Amino acid sequence: MTNKEIPKDYDHKNEEKWQKKWEDDEVYKFIGDGTRPRYIIDTPPPYPTGLLHMGHILNWAYMDFNARYRREKGMDVLFPQGWDCHGLPTEVKVEETHNIKKNDVTRAEFRDMCTELTSHNIEVMRGQMRSVGFSQDWSREYITMTPQYRKRTQLSFLKMYDQGLIYQGIHPVNWCPRCETAIAFAEVEYSDNTTFLNYVNFPPADVPDEVLANVEGNSYVRYADFPDKADASVPGVLIATTRPELMSACVAVVVHPDDERYNSLLGKYVEVPLSGQKVKIIADEEVDMEYGTGAVMICTFGDKTDVAWVNKYDLDVIEAISEQGKLTEAAGRYEGMELPDAKKQTIEDLKAEGYLTKQEEVDQNVGQCWRCKTPIEILVKKQWFVAVTKLIDESKKASNEMRWVPEHMESRLLNWADSMEWDWCISRQRLFATPIPVWYCKECGKVMLPDEDQLPIDPTVDKPKHACECGCTEFIGEEDVLDTWMDSSISPLSVADWPNPGWEDIFPSSIRPQGHDIIRTWAFYTTLRCLALTGQKPFDDIVINGMVFGEDGYKMSKSRGNVTGPEEVISEYGADPLRLWAANSVPGSDVAFDWKNIKHGYKFIRKFWNAFRFISMHIFDEESEKALSGDIEDIKAHLNPMDT
Structure with missing residues (x-):
């Protein structure tokens, strides 16, 4: 290029031309021949919504800067692009787009609709990625909904099952009534709000000896076993609860063993108002004597503490909540009611019948589904689990072997690992996800696994190669699917x-x-799963990025109206000012988007361009070009990539 060929003004519309040329020339291709040091980036696979947001730009800019720097150092860089496809948001969007419910069509038809939408969104986002100038090797792209990726996910399931690290069991699980599926604890978000602490009188119940003789352990006594109703006017035990709608699922009352107010009542029974069952008063040191009245009802299930107490004291389980978040037959007069409506009606009935003595407004931290923000419930369900608790110590050790940037971010993983009390529930009652690769023998119920060469399978369509040990050749395919984190955790x-051969390299x-x-x-999950499958840590370094906030100082969200899309910036100023904005941020810290920074970046690019034009006046004259017209191959032959 001569000085005369250099445009006077910087024009960002030329970016697309050069981006395409560099991609066509395979400038960013990973060679993998072992002649140069390798640098492998475990790229986050975004959810294909069809639109990049500023958080994507920030994260991918960090990766891109790193990839380009490593290439300049002479390294063979693998910077792939992945897509984490499965999940409820796509299912909901498909239902809205086609004006259907998932059960209106066959499973295969609904999945095809989800695949079509996701494929379209990926294509749009590919173009957006390219427009920002990111230097991925697109030949190494992976998409979690493809047969190739599903095969990997299902293979990882089989290998962990063989190790005893995946199992099926009937356990209390977090359940989203809106999504109608089990979710893992890591998918539960917490929201601060206010509610009422209701003080409810539980009258005493003198259970006859002949009834007690038939009571096992700490079981409650059903009203049918003891029909004489206690007099509500007689003082009993005052219970403080935020969930009166679950009194029909109350199976015990618990107090602290050192609480002198209740010493004389231990081992005796009280009657649950409205529902009528008689429950035993027991003692446990986990009770907070200062909260409410110091007497707590154990119901199945109000929270994790209820689960722990039920297991510890072998209490009965009353299933009072349905998968749809309604009260069941066990709730008597409240059967079929939505939980908020049931709470309201229960409080009114407690007042009317003289059981409710007072109410106090209290702060409450409520667990909710991270997808739809619906309060979660705890239901007893047959699900598939990863035995997380078996791998906690190894996972923490592997974390310590990684370099965390910033260093203090490691504490989040370690604290989470230390808090794990339940195993990871990995089964979901949805459709658009990787199928759980198992069948059940129709005769004896035995779990049947596919051979590895059968993968990937859809057990609702495909059949096992072999008969069951009992001789039966009829099978029921598992309809549940895997948690999407089972896909992305093997990235x-x-x-x-x-x-495949060579993966260890x-x-x-x-x-x-x-x-x-x-x-x-x-x-x-990545640390845990890679340890289980390979015995190694998943990566050497982990760099943590912050969130992007709008100009108003709040996290970008459509509801706040503070969202700025990258396409707005690129159309007016090009990609480089946006990349400069990302370059000026600090890893691990939240970043505010500001149009002033974009405009300053654009001015910098123009100044840089003008400086280049000025310099070119002196290097692109005839004499300079003559001096530079030597054999370029001869020059290259004397260059060492590691010296650049």
């Missing part, structure tokens, strides 16, 4: 092309860039 293995990954909001999910 470093997918990047390495596991389990590019595993572990060199670096994992990700947001701090998914440390307890993506980072933790």
Whole structure:
């Protein structure tokens, strides 16, 4: 290029031309021949919504800067692009778009609709990625809904099942009534709000000896076993509860063993108002004597503490809540009511019948589904689990072997690991996800697994190769699907092309860039799963990025109206000012988007361009070009890539 060919003004519309040329020339291609040091990026697979947001730009800019720097250092860089496709948001969007419910069509038809929408969104987002100038190797792209990726996910399931790290069991699980599926603890978000602490009188119940003789352990006594109703005017035990709608599921009352107010009542029974069952008063040191009245009802299930007490004292379970978040037949007169309506009606009835003595407004921290923000319930369900608690110590050790940037972010993973009390529930009652690869023998119920060469399978369509040990050849395919984190938690293995020959050469990954909001999910699950499958840590370094806030100082959200899309910036100023904005941020810290920074970046690019034009006046004259017209191959032959 001569000085005369250099445009006077910087024109960002030329970016697309050069981006395409560099991609066509395979400038960013990972060679993998072992002649240069390798640098492997475990790229986060975004959910294909069809639109990049500023958080994506920030994260991918960090990766891109790193990838380009490593290439300049002479390294063979693998910077792939992945897509985390499965999940409820796509199912909901398909239902809205086609004006259907998932059960209106066959499973296959609904999945095809989800696949079509996701494929379209991926294509749109590919173009957006390219427009920002990110330097991925698109030949190494992975998409979690493809047969190839589903095969990897299902293979990882089989291998962990064989190790005893995946099992099926009937346990209390977090349940979203809106999504009608089990969810993991890592998918539960907490919201602060206010509610009422209701003080309810539980009258004493003198249970006859002949009834007590038939009571096992700490079981409650059903009203049918003891029909004489206690007099509500007689003082009993005052219970403080925020969930009176669950009194029909009350199975015991618990107090602190050192609480002198209740010493004389231990082992005796009280009657649950409205529902009538008689429950035993027991003692446990976990009770907070200062909260409410110091007497707590154990119901199945109000929270995790109820679950712990039910297991500890072998209490009965009354299933009072349905999968749809309504009260069941066990709730008597409240059967079929939505939980908020049932709470309101229960309080009115307690007042009317003289059981409610007072109410206090209190702060409350409520667990809710991270997808739809619906309060979660705890239901007893048959589900599939990863035995997380078996791998906690190894996962923490592997975390300590990684370099965390910033260093203090590691505490989030370690604290989460220490708080794990339940195993990871990995089964979901949805459709658009990787199928759980198991069948059940129709005769004896035995779990049947596919051979590895059958993968990927859909057990609702495909059949086992072999008969069951009992001789039966009829099977029922598992209809539940896997948690989407089961897909993305093997991303470093997918990047390495596991389990194909040579995968060990590019595993572990060199670096994992990700947001701090998914440390307890993506980072933790990846560490745990890669340990289980390979015995190694998943990556050497992990770089944590912050969240992007709007100009008003709040996290960008449509509801606040403070969202700025990257396409707005690129159309007016080009990609480089946006990349400069990202370059000026600090890893691990939240970043505010500001149009002033974009405009300053644009001015800098123009000044840089003008400086280039000025310099070119002196290097692109005839004499300079003559001096530079030597054999370029001769020059290249004397260059060492590691010296650049």
